[in-house]
Amino acid sequence: MTLELQQVSRTVGGRVHIHPTSLTLEHGTMNVLLGPTLSGKTTLMRLMAGLDMPSTGRIRWDGRDVTGVRVQDRGVAMVYQQFINYPGLSVYENIASPLRILGTRAEEIDRRVRATAEMMRLTPMLERKPLELSGGQQQRCALARALVKGAGLVLLDEPLANLDYKLREELRVEIPRIFEASGAIFVYATTEPEEALLLGGNTATLWEGRVTQFGPTPQVYRQPADMVTARVFSDPPMNFVSCIKEGHRITFGEGEGTGDRAVVPADGVFAALPDGRQVAGFRANHLKLGRHSDQAVEFSCRLDVTEITGSETFLHLLHGQDRWVGLVEGVHDLPPGQQVSVWLDPAHVYIFAPGGRLAAPAAYAASERERAA
Amino acid sequence: MAKITLRNLAHSYLPHPKSEKDFALKEMDHVWQDGGAYALLGSSGCGKTTLLNIISGLVRPSQGRVLFGDTDVTDAPTAARNIAQVFQFPVVYDTMTVRDNLAFPLRNLGKDAGYIAQRVDAIARMIGMEESLGRKAQGLTADAKQKISLGRGMVREDVNAILFDEPLTVIDPLMKWELRTQLKSLHRQFGHTMIYVTHDQTEALTFADKVVVMYDGRVVQMGTPEELFERPAHVFVGYFIGSPGMNLFDARIEGNRAHLAGGAVDLGAAYDPLGGHTQIGIRPEHAVLTAETGLPVRILRVEDVGRHRLVRAELDGQPLNVVAPEGMAIGADLTHVSFAPQKISVYADDWRVAARNEASAGGRAA
Amino acid sequence: MEKTQNNRAWFLVLPVLVVVAFSAVIPLMTVVNYSVNDTFGNNQFFWAGLEWFEEMVTSSRLHEALLRQILFSAIILAIEVPLGIFIALNMPKGGFWASLCLILMALPLLIPFNVVGTIWQIFGRVDIGLLGHTLAALGIDYNYTNDPLDAWITVVVMDVWHWTSLVALLCYAGLQSIPQAYYQAAKIDQASRWAVFRYIELPKMKGVLLIAVLLRFMDSFMIYTEPFVVTGGGPGNATTFLSIDLVKMAVGQFDLGPAAAFSIMYFLVILLVSWVFYTVMTNMDRSQSDIPEAL
The missing domain is CATH 2.40.50.140 (Nucleic acid-binding proteins)
Structure with a gap:
C-alpha cells in the first residue's frame, strides 16, 4: 500500500495548523515525524488517519482517493502517548477487541491474538488486566491491539514519551523489529532526534506546520536542507x-x-x-x-x-x-x-x-x- | 541551607511490615552535604519518589530520622520544613500573574513589598521572564510554566533544600538544554542544596555532583557521574547508566584473566579467588571490533545514530553492543572484539569486586 | 471543526426534528397563538394583538410575583452555593466515608418533587410534624400556614435541603480533579487555608460552579411543585411565585390569553439569562485554552 498526501493542508479558525504538504509513504516503510511540540505532528497524523478532514488537498491510498472516507473504513491503527487500553478487559480481550468488532471467527481471533502477543512478548500476561502491568507492558498491549488487525497504516504518536528512560531504550530496539514483521506503513511521531536515528527508515522534519525535509533518516541528519531542519534534527x-x-x-x-x-x-x-x-x-x-x-x-x-x-x-x-x-x-x-x-x-x-x-x-x-x- | 542527614531511614507502606521485601525503602544511612547537587536516579518503583516525599514531609518514615542541619524534622509538617519543590507537571496559580506567582511564597511569609519586588525582579531576570511578568500564568506554554515553578522555588533565599521531581518531563528536547543549564548556573550562583529525582540518566548525570542510584528500595551506589560510568558498583548501575548499558558476560575469573566464550580476556589486574556467580562487565564505548585480536563475535546489525555507530553483535550467544565512531566502515572483516583491560569490571553475585591492588573505591555501598 | 462530509447523515437527524416539532415547536406556537388572540372556548379566536402583553407588563400582580421570584432565587443561590462549596471542601477525599457521603448527598436529589413537598408539608405541621411540633414545644411561634415569614422560611429551607447536594456534588467533582501536587506546592509555599481556596480550589471549581449556578437559577426560577404542595402559594399570595401564578391564571381562571403572553415573557427571561451564562462560560473556556495542548 502507498499513502500519498497531495498538497494537504489544514486550517482551523483562521490558524494554519499544516501548510500544504505533499508526502508519499511507500509500502513497508518506517516514517518518523520529527519536530518539537506544536509543530504539527499530531495534526498530520490525524489527517493521515482520517480523524480530521484536510482543508485543501487529497489523500490517496494506492492511487484511490480516500479524502472523505471515514476513519473506521480506512484500516488504520493508532497508538497514543497515553497507554490506552480497556481497563476492565484482560490483555487477551484487549488485543482481541478490534477483531471482535470486525466480526472475525473465534479460531481466527485466537490464532492472531496469540501470534501478536508472542511478537510483543505478552504471552505470559494474557490473562492479566492492563493496570496490573508495568508501563512498558501496557504500551506493548496498546501496540499489540494496533497491530492485530493487520492495518495497512499504523500511526504511533510519541508512544514512548511516558515511559522510563531504560524501558524506552528497550522498546526503541523492539519497534523496528515489530515493524519489519508487520509489513505495514509505520508513521512514528517524536520530539527526539536520537529516537529518529535509532528507528532509521525515513524522517520528515516538521517546524511550525511545515514539513521542511523528507528522506532517509541518516541523509536528513547529515544533509539537512536548511537551518530549521538542522536545528530540529540536532540534540544538543x-x-x-x-x-x-x-x-x-x-x-x-x-x-x-x-x-x-x-x-x-x-x-x-x-x-x-x-x-x-x-x-x-x-x-x-x-x-x-x-x-x-x-x-x-x-x-x-x-x-x-x-x-x-x-x-x-x-x-x-x-x-x-x-x-x-x-x-x-x-x-x-x-x-x-x-x-x-x-x-x-x-x-x-x-x-x-x-x-x-x-x-x-x-x-x-x-x-x-x-x-x- | 542545610545538610541533610538520613539516619537508619526505612519506609514501608504496610502498617506491620514483616520481611525486608515489605519495605518500599530499605534501611539507609546517608549524609548529604550542604550546597550539594544530588540526583536520585532509578526506574519507576525503585523508591526514589518515596525518599523524596519523606524529605519533603509528605510521607512519615516508618523508622529512622531525617535531620536538616542539626534539627530533627522527622515529624515536622511540610510547611514547617522551609523547602521548595518543583513538580513533574508545572504547578502555577493560573489566576495570578507571573509576578504574583513568583511573589506568592514571600507574601505568605509577610515580607515587605520593597523586598518582594526586588526579589521577584531578580528571579524573573534569572529565568528570563522579565517580559511576561504582567501576564496571567494561564495560557503560557508548558515550559514557561515550568520556569515559573522553578522561579517560585528559588525566590526564598533561605530554603533548606530545593527538591525537583522529574521537572523536565513535559519539556521539549531543545528547551531541556536551556532549563538544565539554567538550573546548573542557579545552583552555582546560590549554592542551595538540591535534590533531583529522575529516571533519565542524562538529566541525573549532567545535573548532579553526586548521583544516588536506587534499585528495589535500596541505594546501590552513590558517586560522581564518572565513578558510576567507570566503576559501577552493581550490575544494575552498569545496565542503568550508559546508553546502551554495560555489556555483561558470565566468566570464570583466574588471577588476572577472565575465561569466557572459549577464550580468555586480560583483566589488567589480579583478583583474589571469587565464589558465587562471576561476571565481567565492559562498556560499549570500551569495546573495539577487530579483524583477529580478542574474542570471536557475530555482527547482527549496525545502527547509525548520528554521532556514532551502534553495532549490535553476539558473543557466544549473548548480546554485545559496541559503540563505533561516526563514519567508521563496519566491514565483514571485523570478526573479533577486544576489551580495554583497565576498563573491565569484575562482578561476583552482582556486586563489583575490587582488584587486588585497587583501593576499595566504588566498593559496595552501605 | 469540520468533519467527514456525508449528506446521508441529514436523514438521521430527521426523526429528532419530527419529535422536537411535536414536543416543542407546535405547543409553543399554540401558546404564541393564544397570546395574540382572545378566546372563549369553542375554538373561536378574536385577534387581540399585543393587548395581553401590555396588560401583563403593567400588571401589578405579575410584578409582585416576579419580585418574589427574583428574591427567592437570590436567597437560595446565596445559601446553596456557599453551603455547597463548604460541604464539598469538607467531604472526605476517598475511601468508605467518601462513598457514604456521596450516597447520603445524592438521596434528596432522587426524591420526586411532589414527595419533597409532601414531606415538608407534614414535617412542618405544628400538630403532627416533627419540625413544627418541636419548634412549638420550644416555645417558638411557628406556623407556615398563617405567617408569611414562616412560609418563606419553610420553602427556602426545603429548597436548600433538596438542592444543596447538587451544588456540593458538582463542586466535589471539581475539587477531585485538582492534582495533589497543587496542594503540596501550596504547603511548600506556606500558603494559608484561605489562599489555597482562593488561588487553587476556586479557580479549578469555576467551571462546575457556573454550571451549578445556572442549573440552580433556572430550576429555582421555574419552581412550582414543592411550594405548591406545601403552601399552595399562601398565606395570601406570600409564596406565589411566577409559575404558581401562571397556573392559577391559566387553569384556575382560564385566562388563556394573558397566561400565554405571560408564559412567553417568562420563557424569554429564562432564555436570556441562560444565554448570558452560556456566553460567559464559553468565553471563559476560550481564555483557558488559547494555547492548545497539542495540534
Whole structure:
C-alpha cells in the first residue's frame, strides 16, 4: 500500500495548523515525524488517519482517493502517548477487541491474538488486566491491539514519551523489529532526534506546520536542507556562527581578537559558494578540546557551564554573541568563567545561505554519502 | 541551607511490615552535604519518589530520622520544613500573574513589598521572564510554566533544600538544554542544596555532583557521574547508566584473566579467588571490533545514530553492543572484539569486586 | 471543526426534528397563538394583538410575583452555593466515608418533587410534624400556614435541603480533579487555608460552579411543585411565585390569553439569562485554552 498526501493542508479558525504538504509513504516503510511540540505532528497524523478532514488537498491510498472516507473504513491503527487500553478487559480481550468488532471467527481471533502477543512478548500476561502491568507492558498491549488487525497504516504518536528512560531504550530496539514483521506503513511521531536515528527508515522534519525535509533518516541528519531542519534534527542544538566568503577564503566569526575568528581556504565543497555573508553551522560533537586534525581551526570561548555524563562532557560556551554547546570525550571538570580553546574541522561545517537554505553541505557528510553509494 | 542527614531511614507502606521485601525503602544511612547537587536516579518503583516525599514531609518514615542541619524534622509538617519543590507537571496559580506567582511564597511569609519586588525582579531576570511578568500564568506554554515553578522555588533565599521531581518531563528536547543549564548556573550562583529525582540518566548525570542510584528500595551506589560510568558498583548501575548499558558476560575469573566464550580476556589486574556467580562487565564505548585480536563475535546489525555507530553483535550467544565512531566502515572483516583491560569490571553475585591492588573505591555501598 | 462530509447523515437527524416539532415547536406556537388572540372556548379566536402583553407588563400582580421570584432565587443561590462549596471542601477525599457521603448527598436529589413537598408539608405541621411540633414545644411561634415569614422560611429551607447536594456534588467533582501536587506546592509555599481556596480550589471549581449556578437559577426560577404542595402559594399570595401564578391564571381562571403572553415573557427571561451564562462560560473556556495542548 502507498499513502500519498497531495498538497494537504489544514486550517482551523483562521490558524494554519499544516501548510500544504505533499508526502508519499511507500509500502513497508518506517516514517518518523520529527519536530518539537506544536509543530504539527499530531495534526498530520490525524489527517493521515482520517480523524480530521484536510482543508485543501487529497489523500490517496494506492492511487484511490480516500479524502472523505471515514476513519473506521480506512484500516488504520493508532497508538497514543497515553497507554490506552480497556481497563476492565484482560490483555487477551484487549488485543482481541478490534477483531471482535470486525466480526472475525473465534479460531481466527485466537490464532492472531496469540501470534501478536508472542511478537510483543505478552504471552505470559494474557490473562492479566492492563493496570496490573508495568508501563512498558501496557504500551506493548496498546501496540499489540494496533497491530492485530493487520492495518495497512499504523500511526504511533510519541508512544514512548511516558515511559522510563531504560524501558524506552528497550522498546526503541523492539519497534523496528515489530515493524519489519508487520509489513505495514509505520508513521512514528517524536520530539527526539536520537529516537529518529535509532528507528532509521525515513524522517520528515516538521517546524511550525511545515514539513521542511523528507528522506532517509541518516541523509536528513547529515544533509539537512536548511537551518530549521538542522536545528530540529540536532540534540544538543546545532551551533551557529556567521561567516564571510571572500574569493578563496572563508572567515568564521566576527570579533577582532585571536580566537574570535578563523580563516580557512575555500576549497572542496566551499569553492562553489558565492561571495558574501552566510551562516555556518556545526554539531556539538564536532567541537574538540585539542587540535584533532591538520585542518582544524581554533576558537576561543568563555566557558559557561560544564555537564559531565560519565564518559563525556558537555561544554556550554559563549563565542562572541553566539551560544555554543560542545560535546567532548572524557571528563573535563573545568572551572566556569574561564576562556577555553575549542577546535573545529571545517569538513564538519555546513554553510547556510542568508535565507536559511543549505548552501554547502559539510564535506564529511558529502564524502560519506559517496562511500555509501 | 542545610545538610541533610538520613539516619537508619526505612519506609514501608504496610502498617506491620514483616520481611525486608515489605519495605518500599530499605534501611539507609546517608549524609548529604550542604550546597550539594544530588540526583536520585532509578526506574519507576525503585523508591526514589518515596525518599523524596519523606524529605519533603509528605510521607512519615516508618523508622529512622531525617535531620536538616542539626534539627530533627522527622515529624515536622511540610510547611514547617522551609523547602521548595518543583513538580513533574508545572504547578502555577493560573489566576495570578507571573509576578504574583513568583511573589506568592514571600507574601505568605509577610515580607515587605520593597523586598518582594526586588526579589521577584531578580528571579524573573534569572529565568528570563522579565517580559511576561504582567501576564496571567494561564495560557503560557508548558515550559514557561515550568520556569515559573522553578522561579517560585528559588525566590526564598533561605530554603533548606530545593527538591525537583522529574521537572523536565513535559519539556521539549531543545528547551531541556536551556532549563538544565539554567538550573546548573542557579545552583552555582546560590549554592542551595538540591535534590533531583529522575529516571533519565542524562538529566541525573549532567545535573548532579553526586548521583544516588536506587534499585528495589535500596541505594546501590552513590558517586560522581564518572565513578558510576567507570566503576559501577552493581550490575544494575552498569545496565542503568550508559546508553546502551554495560555489556555483561558470565566468566570464570583466574588471577588476572577472565575465561569466557572459549577464550580468555586480560583483566589488567589480579583478583583474589571469587565464589558465587562471576561476571565481567565492559562498556560499549570500551569495546573495539577487530579483524583477529580478542574474542570471536557475530555482527547482527549496525545502527547509525548520528554521532556514532551502534553495532549490535553476539558473543557466544549473548548480546554485545559496541559503540563505533561516526563514519567508521563496519566491514565483514571485523570478526573479533577486544576489551580495554583497565576498563573491565569484575562482578561476583552482582556486586563489583575490587582488584587486588585497587583501593576499595566504588566498593559496595552501605 | 469540520468533519467527514456525508449528506446521508441529514436523514438521521430527521426523526429528532419530527419529535422536537411535536414536543416543542407546535405547543409553543399554540401558546404564541393564544397570546395574540382572545378566546372563549369553542375554538373561536378574536385577534387581540399585543393587548395581553401590555396588560401583563403593567400588571401589578405579575410584578409582585416576579419580585418574589427574583428574591427567592437570590436567597437560595446565596445559601446553596456557599453551603455547597463548604460541604464539598469538607467531604472526605476517598475511601468508605467518601462513598457514604456521596450516597447520603445524592438521596434528596432522587426524591420526586411532589414527595419533597409532601414531606415538608407534614414535617412542618405544628400538630403532627416533627419540625413544627418541636419548634412549638420550644416555645417558638411557628406556623407556615398563617405567617408569611414562616412560609418563606419553610420553602427556602426545603429548597436548600433538596438542592444543596447538587451544588456540593458538582463542586466535589471539581475539587477531585485538582492534582495533589497543587496542594503540596501550596504547603511548600506556606500558603494559608484561605489562599489555597482562593488561588487553587476556586479557580479549578469555576467551571462546575457556573454550571451549578445556572442549573440552580433556572430550576429555582421555574419552581412550582414543592411550594405548591406545601403552601399552595399562601398565606395570601406570600409564596406565589411566577409559575404558581401562571397556573392559577391559566387553569384556575382560564385566562388563556394573558397566561400565554405571560408564559412567553417568562420563557424569554429564562432564555436570556441562560444565554448570558452560556456566553460567559464559553468565553471563559476560550481564555483557558488559547494555547492548545497539542495540534
